[in-house]
Amino acid sequence: MSNIYSLWTQTDSDGMYSFSIPPGRYLIMIPSDWEDTPYVYQSKEVRIIEDEESIQNDFQLELAPSIRGSIYQADGDTLVDDIYHIRFQESCAILEEGPEVTALSGLFNSPVLPTGEYYLALLNEAGKFIGWRTASEIPSTNCADAVSVPVAENQATGINFILAVKTLPSGQGQSSMALPSEQ
Numbered sequence: 001m002s003n004i005y006s007l008w009t010q011t012d013s014d015g016m017y018s019f020s021i022p023p024g025r026y027l028i029m030i031p032s033d034w035e036d037t038p039y040v041y042q043s044k045e046v047r048i049i050e051d052e053e054s055i056q057n058d059f060q061l062e063l064a065p066s067i068r069g070s071i072y073q074a075d076g077d078t079l080v081d082d083i084y085h086i087r088f089q090e091s092c093a094i095l096e097e098g099p100e101v102t103a104l105s106g107l108f109n110s111p112v113l114p115t116g117e118y119y120l121a122l123l124n125e126a127g128k129f130i131g132w133r134t135a136s137e138i139p140s141t142n143c144a145d146a147v148s149v150p151v152a153e154n155q156a157t158g159i160n161f162i163l164a165v166k167t168l169p170s171g172q173g174q175s176s177m178a179l180p181s182e183q
Contacts, residue, residue: 017165028057048079054179064112065151067120069159071106076162079106083125084161086110092132092143109156117148122161130163 010044011017067088071080075138087100099137100123109125111133120133130158136173140146149159 017056021048022051023048028059064156065115065153066112066156067110067118067149067151067159068156069108069161070120070165071103071108071161074163080163082110083106084130085123085125085127087121088113088117088118088125089121090116092121092146095121095129113151115151115153117150119148120147120159122160131157133161138164 007019008018009017025047027045028041031081046057073080084103085100086103087098088110089096089098091169099111101110122130122139131141133145134140134145139161149157151157
């Protein structure tokens, strides 16, 4: 492959794509992070022969093992505006360093993860631990409340967090900050 052509194309509503290139050998690649959804990287080498009208190359997208989700305000319907971080860990015994993503406008996608079970730690913009994901989707600082999230081959697991509103003492109302539920 002596000449390098970099072409981008988009599929139509039926998932079909097409483009014109001169005769030669080419490598067609499907990126692994497409439309914010992690897919398994794919590539195929093709040869275009002089006077050949067209060739067909089909790809079937395979989801990469990952976790995607949303962070909602206490009402459970409104996405948060603040920046949060989600850390993916194999245990909730202690907060460890691990793969981490930033949730913008309440939405996040993990990197491609090895298959297994993960505990999700929610951190605020400054990196302060808020809590583990629980069955109720409301973060808890108690590891015993945490539930693991399975990650399997060809599967993007969807999850949510719902932030509780903490009532302030002395009738001061409710905090506008997203805080973990009371223990």
